[in-house]
Amino acid sequence: MKTVFSRPASLKDVATHFCPGCQHGLIHRLVADAMDHFGVQQQTIGVASVGCSVFLYEYFDIDVVEAPHGRAPAVATGVKRARPESCVFTYQGDGDLAAIGTSEIIHAANRGENFTALFVNNTTYGMTGGQMAPTTLPGQRSLTSPEGRDVALDGYPMRMAEVIAALDGTAYSVRVAVNSPKNILAAGKAIKKAFEYQLENKGFAFVEVLSSCPTNWGMDALAANERVETEMIPYFNLGTFKERS
Amino acid sequence: MTHDVFMTGFGGQGVLMIGNLLAYAGILEGKNVSYYPSYGVEKRGGAANCMVMVSDAEIGSPVIGAPSAGIILNQASYDLNIARFKPGAFCLLNSSLIDEGALKRDDLATVRLPLNEMALELGDARLLNMIAVGCYAASCQSVSLDALKGALKKVLPERNHRFIPLNIQAIDLGAAQINKG
Amino acid sequence: MSERQLVAGNIAVAMGALAAGCRHYFGYPITPQSDIPAYMSAELRKLGGTFIQAESEIASINMLLGASACGFRAMTSSSSPGISLKQEGISYMAGSELPGLIVNICRSGPGLGGIDASQADYFQSVKTGGHGGYRTIVVAPASVQEMYDLTILSFDLSDRYRMPALLLADSLVGQMKEALELKPYTLPSDLPAKEWAVTGKLWRSDQRIVKSLYLGEGELEQHNWKLWRRAEELKEKEQRSEGKYLDDAKLIVTGFGSAARIAKTAVEMAREAGMQVGFLRPITLFPFPEKAFAEATVSCKQLLCVELSTGQMVEDVRLSVARDAEVAFYGRPPGTGSLPTPEELFAQIQKHYGKGA
């Protein structure tokens, strides 16, 4: 009989610190699945960022380097260039990747660095308590947009998967969600593909994952999941924006 | 004994080239050397200066306020620097381009040579710097003429090695101005 | 002995790094250090190493962090404004116990300043410009040969003490050419293996984690004391300085890097004039050669500190000398093209000589 739900070997058997209903844990699992799938756990070096996912090394049973806030793509560049035989991935939130680290992600993509970049878009700064992020939706309330994001003052949410896809150095750029079994399945496939791109030396692969932050959205897990479907996906369309063969 | 020389001109006159040459010649003779360049605002066309030290002893400062020898190749550099030299300093002036005028100093060991014309006579205006450094070396004897010539191989880019004989001729011509007394 | 070559200081740094086995360079253009990346880009290509002109100094220090975390000798170089941008990364490297070389060919400031030789980054280097309380090795070459030798030493010390090393110089030593002798280098056999470097787990069952985050009860405090102990060991074992004419000195002239070079000639002038003047130059700025200053001021009670700034190292000199010694200061923060001359410093020596306690 096929086991449908077992813990991937790359994932440690520990309880996570994530809030109830947070989808970071689920995304971790999909990343671990991908490592297991390709049998690369022992070759992988993860690069952690600063945000709720900072404890990457507590959950993944792999070697890890911790990067300063926003700089994971630069650190990963150093790692991958120094150890091209390794499998390298970054894992960043939206404040980390699309605000303070915009420059590093754009240029790593543009150089076509051969690593896998995971981008968790939850439309807020989770770890610091729910401030407005570059991905916060128009009208969305946050600690620093109490009346809701006013695009006239705060600008527009950034669609990073499209931005990254527009760069010639990018080999693969996709946006997925993990709010339904169907979407989880597609997300798992996309993450595997992004690892496959790296393992086949095809260049920079980017996966944006829409995720929930029930805590800072002020919702329960179910409502947060619903919001991904009704508010986020209409703005951040799911799809593949670049797929170099 | 430490020899210092301040070389100055405008970019393109080859000041930095002969500074390097002199320093390399010092190395070939087993001496300590320093070469310190400084440019004007623009690298080409602006002022180009360098200071070279050659010594049997350890070299302290690579720059000195009052130099004891100088090669001055154009008017602007002359106007700006002539007052700096130590009394008694050897000073080669390119009389093709320099009018000493009111700044003229009688307390220096001045040698005046029409370097532009001399270089043209040798067949290439660019040889002016080599004539100058030959004259300087013959006079101050910080390095031998042989070392200077030997250093050409080290500082000229490979593709210009075919011009070495001509450069040697220029160095000799400069030295002859001193040696003929 | 290898044949001596005429080499510029900046190039000597690059040659030293390659000799020390550094094969990973990350930088961003800024004057007056651009000869270093130019040389490295050509040479590393031939050697199959990594050269990246990054999008910023922030990115380049973090690339260095990554390559160093993998256990390789790696470096970046920049000049003052760029070094400011690297401070966050340097703090992370220090916190993560990572070695690595950061070269600062210091220019004048504050702000955009100018490209003249300056020593105004002493505080930033020695007292550390980043957050959190850490130490870095700081060396201050005063000759082209030292640009080469101290680059190599920096890599060795940095690996041994697991802390970043800064090489602090300026355009005087950077652009000056002198005779350079390439000494053959072998890795010190007692350097500890980098058993902390990430490689992918490979055959291991344990993880290697390079991080600066310690949130367990008391963990970060322990971590801080561990870093402190290492810095103390460094202070104990690695102070380096150059002294001359100290035995009978009635006045000691001190300074580091290019200012010391100029001062040395002024000291020779004083000796020729029959004055009993000594010379003491820190080679390592961290650890500061406290012992040498303490020793020298047992008998000599008067010092003159010369810097291309309004006075920074002079504070450490005052902390290191005997309590009854007096330290005068002469500073020349850079203005366009005007370095102090040896004659000018000799005049300062004359002014202070014999006037002390």
Ligand SMILES: Cc1ncc(C[n+]2csc(CCOP(=O)(O)OP(=O)(O)O)c2C)c(N)n1
């Ligand atoms: C230089 C710097 N600035 C600010 C912070 C504080 N900080 C920590 S996490 C974070 C944002 C995290 O948000 P995000 O990247 O969206 O990740 P999430 O927590 O939502 O997963 C910020 C601003 C920091 N650590 N470093």
Ligand code: SF4
């Ligand atoms: S704050 Fe938000 S992103 Fe962070 S763990 Fe909690 S739910 Fe997840």
